[in-house]
Amino acid sequence: MNATQPGASCCAPGRGGGTGPADGSGAVRLPPAPGTAPGGADRAADGRAAPAGGESHGTLVPLPGGTFLMGTQDAEGFAEDGEGPVRPVTLRPFSIDAYAVSNERFARFVADTGHVSEAERFGWSFVFAGFLPAALRRGAARPPQAPWWCGVPGASWRTPFGPGSGLDGLADHPVAHVSWADAAAYCRWAGGRLPTEAEWEYAARGGLDQRRYPWGDELTPGGEHRCNIWQGHFPTKNTALDGYPGTAPVDAFAPNGFGLFNMAGNVWEWCADRWTTDHTARRRTDPAGPASGANRVMRGGSYLCHRSYCNRYRVAARTSNTPDSTTGNLGFRCARDA
Ligand SMILES: [Cu+2]
Numbered sequence: 511m512n513a514t515q516p517g518a519s520c521c522a523p524g525r526g527g528g529t530g531p532a533d534g535s536g537a538v539r540l541p542p543a544p545g546t547a548p549g550g551a552d553r554a555a556d557g558r559a560a561p562a563g564g565e566s567h568g569t570l571v572p573l574p575g576g577t578f579l580m581g582t583q584d585a586e587g588f589a590e591d592g593e594g595p596v597r598p599v600t601l602r603p604f605s606i607d608a609y610a611v612s613n614e615r616f617a618r619f620v621a622d623t624g625h626v627s628e629a630e631r632f633g634w635s636f637v638f639a640g641f642l643p644a645a646l647r648r649g650a651a652r653p654p655q656a657p658w659w660c661g662v663p664g665a666s667w668r669t670p671f672g673p674g675s676g677l678d679g680l681a682d683h684p685v686a687h688v689s690w691a692d693a694a695a696y697c698r699w700a701g702g703r704l705p706t707e708a709e710w711e712y713a714a715r716g717g718l719d720q721r722r723y724p725w726g727d728e729l730t731p732g733g734e735h736r737c738n739i740w741q742g743h744f745p746t747k748n749t750a751l752d753g754y755p756g757t758a759p760v761d762a763f764a765p766n767g768f769g770l771f772n773m774a775g776n777v778w779e780w781c782a783d784r785w786t787t788d789h790t791a792r793r794r795t796d797p798a799g800p801a802s803g804a805n806r807v808m809r810g811g812s813y814l815c816h817r818s819y820c821n822r823y824r825v826a827a828r829t830s831n832t833p834d835s836t837t838g839n840l841g842f843r844c845a846r847d848a
Pocket residue numbers: 519520521811812814815816820821822
């Protein structure tokens with residue numbers, strides 16, 4: 511596949527319910543489970559006005575906002591993804607989670623609300639082939655342009671590697687296999703919301719101006735791994751030199767200048783905005799994305815990102831997916847108005 515194809519990420523196959531990269535990559539189409547209503551997964555959390563308590567948001571970091579330079583014209587960037595042009599963006603103060611939402615936190619939400627995730631409603635989700643036992647890998651439906659993904663019946667946030675798997679040892683790892691609606695429902699329950707893409711990028715930059723990564727311009731300063739991405743030859747040989755073949759705990763690696771963890775790599779993170787690649791250099795205040803469009807923005811890259819395929823763990827990199835899409839490397843964190 512072509513790494514510079516707009517939105518075509520090694521990391522983000524789509525469920526096939528809409529337009530965009532999902533269709534372009536020949537997304538796998540497994541039928542929805544009978545009697546389910548995809549897209550309604552947030553219903554269980556509707557009407558819950560009160561935050562569920564400070565506990566779930568004990569990790570919120572208040573940020574002052576102000577004006578920063580969003581986007582990049584970096585030669586390593588993907589102009590076709592709409593990473594540029596660089597434009598001044600002014601944000602109101604807001605708060606954002608220091609960590610991606612973990613399995614433990616998501617489980618608390620599900621226990622409290624009875625929320626049924628979209629992957630559970632659809633009856634399947636995308637799992638990286640390298641994590642699957644041969645029996646599940648054999649004959650699995652794979653998107654032709656990203657054949658390292660398998661559509662696995664029975665995979666969900668509770669069973670991230672398919673039937674028979676579980677969350678043992680993964681309590682403090684980021685929840686995955688969550689749709690945009692699942693993420694939004696969690697944030698509402700916790701008294702917050704998904705971050706806008708501009709908030710996410712401002713937060714990820716950690717106070718640094720126009721750097722390539724949340725910590726600076728060098729991927730491994732002094733030879734030290736600073737985030738959880740792919741080392742080796744993608745997708746067949748993962749040397750895991752950063753310490754993690756798959757997800758890492760949400761507090762792995764040093765935080766950025768704002769005290770935020772894993773703003774590069776580990777799991778992609780849903781943002782509130784709909785997707786567009788159409789930006790101008792004009793100054794913007796609190797941009798929230800286009801008013802219509804099928805796809806939602808994802809930021810940050812994942813443990814599957816490698817420079818040879820998907821150099822999207824850079825702080826200005828971006829991609830999108832249909833909101834019903836769920837994969838083993840896609841999670842989220844919450845934000846809140848000041
Ligand atoms: Cu990637």
